[in-house]
Amino acid sequence: MRFHAEAKRDRYDVVVVGAGVGGLTAAAILAHAGRSVLLVERHDRLGGYAHAFRRGRYLFDSAVHLVGGCEPGPFEGSGLIHQLLSILGVRDRCAFARIDPCYTAVYPGLSVEAPCDFDEFLRAYAEEFPSEQKALRQFLQECLNVRQEARRAAQLASAYDVMSSPDRFPTLLRYRRATLSNALDAHLASPRLKTALGSLWPYVGLPPSRASFLYYATMLMSYIADGAYYCRGSFQRFADALGEALTMRGGEVLLRSPVRRIRVERGRVTGIVLENGQRIDAPLVISNADALQTIEELVGEHAFPERYMAGLRSLKPSLSAFVTYLAADLPLPSAIRHHETFFFPSLDHDEAFRDSRAGAPSWLTITVPTLADPDLAPHGVHLLVLTTLAPHRVEGGWRADKERMTARMLGLAERYVGEDLGGRSRLIESGTPRTMERYTRNAEGAIYGWELSPAQVGPARPGPRTPVEGLRLVGHWTQPGGGIYGVVSSGIQTARGVLDAPGETAPWDAL
Numbered sequence: 001m002r003f004h005a006e007a008k009r010d011r012y013d014v015v016v017v018g019a020g021v022g023g024l025t026a027a028a029i030l031a032h033a034g035r036s037v038l039l040v041e042r043h044d045r046l047g048g049y050a051h052a053f054r055r056g057r058y059l060f061d062s063a064v065h066l067v068g069g070c071e072p073g074p075f076e077g078s079g080l081i082h083q084l085l086s087i088l089g090v091r092d093r094c095a096f097a098r099i100d101p102c103y104t105a106v107y108p109g110l111s112v113e114a115p116c117d118f119d120e121f122l123r124a125y126a127e128e129f130p131s132e133q134k135a136l137r138q139f140l141q142e143c144l145n146v147r148q149e150a151r152r153a154a155q156l157a158s159a160y161d162v163m164s165s166p167d168r169f170p171t172l173l174r175y176r177r178a179t180l181s182n183a184l185d186a187h188l189a190s191p192r193l194k195t196a197l198g199s200l201w202p203y204v205g206l207p208p209s210r211a212s213f214l215y216y217a218t219m220l221m222s223y224i225a226d227g228a229y230y231c232r233g234s235f236q237r238f239a240d241a242l243g244e245a246l247t248m249r250g251g252e253v254l255l256r257s258p259v260r261r262i263r264v265e266r267g268r269v270t271g272i273v274l275e276n277g278q279r280i281d282a283p284l285v286i287s288n289a290d291a292l293q294t295i296e297e298l299v300g301e302h303a304f305p306e307r308y309m310a311g312l313r314s315l316k317p318s319l320s321a322f323v324t325y326l327a328a329d330l331p332l333p334s335a336i337r338h339h340e341t342f343f344f345p346s347l348d349h350d351e352a353f354r355d356s357r358a359g360a361p362s363w364l365t366i367t368v369p370t371l372a373d374p375d376l377a378p379h380g381v382h383l384l385v386l387t388t389l390a391p392h393r394v395e396g397g398w399r400a401d402k403e404r405m406t407a408r409m410l411g412l413a414e415r416y417v418g419e420d421l422g423g424r425s426r427l428i429e430s431g432t433p434r435t436m437e438r439y440t441r442n443a444e445g446a447i448y449g450w451e452l453s454p455a456q457v458g459p460a461r462p463g464p465r466t467p468v469e470g471l472r473l474v475g476h477w478t479q480p481g482g483g484i485y486g487v488v489s490s491g492i493q494t495a496r497g498v499l500d501a502p503g504e505t506a507p508w509d510a511l
């Protein structure tokens, strides 16, 4: 790929602001459909939260650990990412390693492994909780129904089509206001089983009592029904493959180029201005940047109706994360055997969430990407990524608190795995919520855009269209929500909304 300091032309059909996975997906599809596309990114590489960084001979993913749907699967609509890369002609750029079990969750007196296969998952949990076998099957079937209906709903033009088709979307409509706890309580009796099935709550950033059941079920099924994957060579490869799909079709990428302003005249987008002063005309601008930043800083809120602004301001961002990156000498402690292990201090997820929100996390996940891809580090070394959720602000600021928090993460890890990981590490580095914000400009370092509560997912988020003609949104601040699977869906949805021509069929209609 060739990157330029200035756009080659002064006019494009479409400018995409931000090269997160949502922006990349939309840009690549639009270029594939024959539009002239300019993708502008302020960072020096593609991917947003999906970017990777090097420290000496170690290659770390900055954030992303696991993505569903990277290979064909057994269910309707399985393998979304595989299909997308295939249509764009870059499937061979990514080698995905299947992660099985997709996660392990360890509690005092309880440890569960989640096989990366629907029937195996059911069998594993039924073995641990035999008296609830039937109810468990019903609950998981309901999760699968959510996923299937959500895939079909994504192909519709608007949320109104879902609301007006109760026969086609009974599960989405039944659970649209349900939390994960509501759905678990409706099916299951055992508190331990309910806790175990909610183990993946950090992946939606809210505990079961507050997380949207629809979003949780879709995310869980994207792993256990579709398959969970790690991209060999880091998820940077996945972002780069989407970038290559764009440039292969004549699209252009500008890195290290913050967009200063999105120009709007008489209620219509007319183009952008780069930080270097270059003015570029375009009748369509798609923003992958934080939604409020797009509106308040890049356009100016005067261009938007008050009602739209009030709606946006009523939404709550998701929590951020604190991440500690380690390069540790072998062997791995015996408590860590798989790619992703969650360690919780008790069966109470609400308490764990409260601890994180207060800046005193009591739980963490330990990811070991070198189990799936040993080439990320030299022989004899494993990369370990310790992640917990954390608030945007702590007393005294993150700059002052980073060291204390890193020590806390190492202390937690040591307590859970019973070994001194810090002492065996050749490299220890941390990213705070402020780091997340600095690299992506996501407000408050939010990891999934708006919080994934029932009131803020799917059609309850701002749609890809905005009141300003020619301005669209893409990524985790718009529909359907956060996570790579979510923003790929968003990229497809936003591009499809631009391209929709009645009577015409296109390859991405199948996605």
Ligand SMILES: Cc1cc2nc3c(=O)[nH]c(=O)nc-3n(C[C@H](O)[C@H](O)[C@H](O)COP(=O)(O)OP(=O)(O)OC[C@H]3O[C@@H](n4cnc5c(N)ncnc54)[C@H](O)[C@@H]3O)c2cc1C
Residues within 6 Å of the ligand: 017, 018, 019, 020, 021, 022, 023, 040, 041, 042, 043, 047, 048, 049, 050, 062, 063, 064, 065, 066, 067, 257, 258, 259, 260, 288, 289, 290, 321, 323, 387, 436, 439, 440, 441, 442, 446, 447, 448, 449, 474, 475, 476, 477, 482, 483, 484, 485, 487
């Ligand atoms: C610690 C952590 C762990 C995670 N783990 C996982 C996981 O394992 N699996 C998973 O599916 N999801 C995971 N997520 C969530 C997932 O990474 C995000 O939801 C997703 O990547 C967001 O993508 P996006 O398209 O919305 O764009 P973002 O990644 O938010 O990128 C936005 C881009 O826009 C650019 N930009 C902003 N303003 C401007 C401007 N003015 N001019 C030019 N460019 C601009 C930014 O530099 C950035 O590159 C994780 C997130 C975090 C933080």
